């Protein structure tokens with residue numbers, strides 16, 4: 001589903017992602033972990049076209065998407081949720097979904113004049129809200145949601161266009177235990193029939209979700225394998241678990 005070949009990103013002489021080779025099979029849940037500054041966000045930005053690689057390939061079902069624009073990559077079935085919440089506080093949950101569902105049709109850009117047109121997305125919008133446990137909040141504004149619910153809404157937005165590859169940037173960041181467990185269940189459900197790549201610092205989340213894990217350090221792949229394989233890897237224990245991730249269990 002997703003393969004990178006010697007993927008590299010330099011920022012004026014500083015190599016943030018260095019010859020990274022990822023291989024994620026269709027239908028798998030893959031975690032990217034590593035200490036702060038390891039290059040995880042840069043890698044996500046490369047995969048989604050927000051940055052162009054300095055060199056290397058990004059193969060999506062065998063097609064090289066390196067250097068394509070974010071909209072083109074989105075049209076090819078890749079969706080992403082962001083680390084920092086990016087909602088419109090004054091809009092209702094259903095309006096968020098309607099807009100997300102309408103955007104690939106071009107209708108989203110005429111949002112204010114086409115309220116009636118948008119209502120055709122209502123049923124699907126409600127289904128998506130139901131999937132993330134927010135159907136009963138459809139009419140409230142995003143600003144009134146609790147933090148965990150905002151993150152769930154963001155996942156529903158990422159699912160709106162039925163992506164085949166879902167990228168989640170720290171889906172449980174800043175959450176309390178209960179929300180973390182709810183999000184784990186939600187991501188499991190969302191992964192049915194699609195491939196998921198996620199970044200998370202919480203080892204409980206990684207261990208609960210990931211079929212495979214890549215550990216990055218200083219832009220390079222330090223280790224890869226199943227969660228049990230990487231967590232017992234001496235280099236990983238030294239570089240990551242013994243340091244930044246140690247307090248996450």
Ligand SMILES: Nc1ncnc2c1ncn2[C@@H]1O[C@H](COP(=O)(O)OP(=O)(O)OP(=O)(O)O)[C@@H](O)[C@H]1O
Nearest residue numbers: 011014015016034035036037038039040041042043
């Ligand atoms: N636009 C940029 N220009 C210069 N350096 C950058 C740029 N973006 C990222 N970097 C550097 O690249 C390195 C990797 O950063 P990145 O944000 O990808 O790490 P990360 O693994 O996502 O970290 P975190 O866990 O803190 O989010 C860091 O040293 C960062 O300072």
